[in-house]
Amino acid sequence: MDVNQLLDGMTERQQQGILHSGSPTVITAGAGAGKTSVLTKRIVKAIYNSGDPESVVAITFTSDAASEMRERVNKLIGPELGSRAIISTFHSFAMNRILRPNWGHPYLRSLGCVGKTLAIEFSNLSLDHIRKNAMMTGLSQSQRKHLECFFEKPNDEFSSWLSLTRSYGFTPMTYFQELATQPNFPYSSIEELNNENEKLVLSDVDSSMYSNIYFLKTWIYYDSTLRERESIDFDQVLVFSMLLLEKERDVRIKLKQRYKIFEVDEFQDTNVCQYRFLLALVGDGKNLSMFGDIKQAIYSFRGSNCYLMANINKQFKDLVITNLPDNFRSTHKVVAAGNAIAKSMKIQLVSEDMIGHKESEVMPLVSRYDNEDQEANSIVNKIIALKSSGVAPQDIGILYRFNKLGQNMENYLISRGVSYRRIGNDKGLYEEPDIRDIVIYMHLIFNPYSIKAVRCFFASFVEFGITTGILNSALKSFRSGGHKEVNNHQLLSYILEQNLCKPSTKNHLSQVLKMIMHCSGRTSRISTFDSYCRDMNEQYANMPEEHCKEIENRLMEPFWGAVRDFVKELCTIYAERYKYMFYSPEDRKRRLNTSKDLAVKHFNLIFNACYEESLSDANLIKYICTRPLLDKVNKKDNEENTTDIELMTIHASKGLEKEAIFVIGCSEESWWKEPEVKSGTDKYEEELRLFYVALTRAIEHLNFTYSTTRVFRNNVEQCDPLRFLYLLKDTVTYRAVSHGEETLFSNMDTLSINKDINHD
Structure with missing residues (x-):
């Protein structure tokens, strides 16, 4: 294949992204920019130019994304050549290319990898049992009771804490060393901490110090149990691989000689452990390309750190950045709304606006309702009208910040005979x-x-x-x-x-x-x-x-x-x-x-x-x-129901596109998990990016809705409009709907019932 064939039909910026070589590069690509096509063609170019397809590594975050990427590459150059490149997730590459070939290495044994062969414990049921048993064994009764003062479900909290802590690359020992740098930390050795059976009484420390110490004790017993079973878990695959690469120069050099070209997708979602893993593999990064969009970095709760991408030019001084500004997905009016939100983001690698290419007279819409029931009923009316106008049900999506916000919608959809399915791991109302x-x-x-x-x-x-x-x-x-x-x-x-x-x-x-x-x-x-x-x-x-x-x-x-x-x-x-x-x-x-x-x-x-x-x-x-009597087989998991409208959290919607999008529950009270999140903080910035992700799912019909009251814990409370709605300015139409009567407003300030809210 002539590499120039790869450039056919590509924009000038896309061609630049495909052709660049010789130094580290970041290709920033917003929603609908054709990023996947550029990434696929870079992989194909690398396969041809390297002379050794097996030295080309493409890394993405999910198995589904890796499978899709492999299919695209094979479609361009055929499976005989395309299948020789390594296209996988971080974990798959670490397991098959690093841990398995080096199993038995003294350094891995020092970390607890003591089995004769690599055995990974994948069963969530088994791991949950090990975690619960570790808490029972690792903590005394008084310590467990003390932990329950902080958390309603300590086992669930420990599971989340452990995954987040290891996303930074910590082991129990290195985490103890990190805690030991904190003021008033009471232990001089990890053995002393592990032998402590009394309820902790600490002075002048944040409450998180208590849970960190209790969870560390639990972690020690958890790791000990895995070691006894001669197995490791999913998170340890990446942590142990990263540490092996950092500590053992011979292993690192051997891998660098074997794998020479790296293409990394969704780089904005990289965590510290993955970042360290990657740096150990790529050295000066001259054959490293990173694809991502900081505006869509929404996984900090899993340990992702968008500052790693924002500051990547400090890591690689000769970095070349190529931005893909074109949005081929959404109408220019939806793109304008997205640009209005992006302008307010503090953390950016590039500040160039998206460019829309689809014309439409349909304006994005912000709608205010008196209560959640009027909101849900009006949305169903709109959905029925969209279906009547020719929009396919599967091209309509209802998005919300939290799973619970979608439950009220279900009753109205059922009552009006509108088929739906829930996407992702969240449970439907029924x-x-x-x-x-x-x-x-x-x-x-x-x-x-x-x-x-x-x-x-x-x-x-x-x-x-x-x-x-x-x-x-x-x-x-x-x-x-x-x-x-x-x-x-x-x-x-x-x-x-x-x-x-x-x-x-x-x-x-x-x-x-x-x-x-x-x-x-x-x-x-x-x-x-x-x-x-x-x-x-x-x-x-x-x-x-x-x-x-x-x-x-x-x-x-x-x-x-x-x-x-x-x-x-x-x-x-x-x-x-x-x-x-x-x-x-x-x-x-x-x-x-x-x-x-x-x-x-x-x-x-x-x-x-x-x-x-x-x-x-x-x-x-x-x-x-007509209220569904569900057994344990969930309708949303049946592939034959893909013609229904889809309900999902905004996190679950990432990567999707729909002709019509409804972002519901856009009030301050419904959106924020923690009260009084201040503008400009990292938490605020991530939620702003989440809002951006929601609106950029829409192709043409974009709707934001909120109600001025909601029922919370069996009480009716007043609600204020979400701060982000004020950032949309003149890119949307504003209206209030009350008992079927519609009133248009010129801006968000006049729509808001609470004029005193701070909209900075």
Whole structure:
């Protein structure tokens, strides 16, 4: 292949990025800039020019990205040549090219790599067990209790802390040495710290010092357990490889002679350990190219450090920077909004604006609503309109800062028959165990022909002893008795009559059946507005419009009041009698207040969308029966559902593009995890970059929404608009929507209901 062929169809900047050689280079590429194409062609050029394809290494952050890159390279030059280059993640390269060939090296053995062969513990279940056991063994009872003063779930916190700490390349010993430099650190050796069994009492130290010491003790036992099992974990792969390269010159020289050209993707997400690993491999970096965009650096919680990219010119004095400013993805109006946000970023390697190439009359939109339910309902209306205009459902994305913010949307999407799926590792509303239990309870009551509800019920309450085999046998016998349709209430009665449950639980099952029958019998009078009117001796259906209006004006509030009262009754029965039926009276009493508060919160989440329905659409039984009764197979994991609209956190959206994007929950109260984050701090800057990532996912339709109130811990609180919205200035249209009425505003200050907020 003539290398010049690689330049066909590329812009001048892209050509510069492909052709540069002889010194370290950074290729900065914003959203939609064609970065992947440039990276692919640089790899192909390196394969041809090097004369040794196996000396070319391309490193990216995920296995999926590495597989995609390999496919692109093979498509350009064929798999026979393309597959000879090393295209992998940091961890894969470290494991297969450094640790495995050098296993048994004295330095690795000194770090704890004592097995005869490289064995990596990948099982999260096994590692979680080791971490929990390490905390039980490494800390005394008084120390564990003290740790619980700082964290609700110490084991989870330790897992996150350990991963973050090792992202800096620490081992227990080097981390102890780091702590020892802190004022008032009380231990002179790691052995002294490890032998301490008393609760720590330290003076003039930050509370984090307590957790750091306790976690270090736990870490020592964790590493010891892995050593006994003659295995290492995923993080240790990179830490041990990096340390081996830094400490052992012979190993380092051998690897440099073998691997000569490095292409590193997503460099803005590099952590300190990966950075040190890379520097040890590339030396003067003359054959190193780094691709990234500091404006999209959003993973500091994993240890990523965007300053490594921002200051890379200090590491390599002869560094050449090539910026790719063109945005081929989004319309020029979306690009303008992105540029407005980028201008406010403090940490930048280049300050050049993106250049949009797609024309459109559609302006990005900031919308204010009175509450979260109006916000969700309006978004669903907009989605339905977009679908009607020809936008494919899978080209519509709803993004949010935290998983919980997406849960209210689910009810409105379900109620309007809009199919959706959650992307990433976050759980949907109806996947939450507490919500799933409530839905099972409601389906038992209001969906009497759902066999799945009965199966889920007995799977949740194993105390009854009704296994799948017993239930299937009962169903077969029940049907053979002349019951063509299986009514759950009758089936539960049959199970009781035949003494199929454990004798000790028969009274409990009888009480459940009474609850179900009681609640089910109460429903018919308020199932719809018409049924409520009939119960009130008022004729509503098929009456003249004027008469119906009069009835609606008079009975609408009492009807919704009756529905809310009934839902409250359902909630009380669930919390007081159903949820903890197998707990002792003392235990139940102890849990009751917490149980009630949680039940109120969860019932509100489930029913909020119901209260927003019009009288003509209101149907309580239908609403309940359309709440999904999920088993353990999550719909979002099924590939056949890729035609649904997608809900995801902003972090999960990185790398995606959608015709229409809704960034919801854009209020100060909903966005920030920690209160009072000051402008200009690293935390503020990262959240600003996250906001930028969200908006640059949009191709044409970009919507930011927020509500002026939200329900938080069962209380209504006022909300202020997110500070970042003020940075958009004249690149968006501003509007307020209240009860279906829309009012346009000229800027964010006039839209805001709180004029006193500081918008710096």
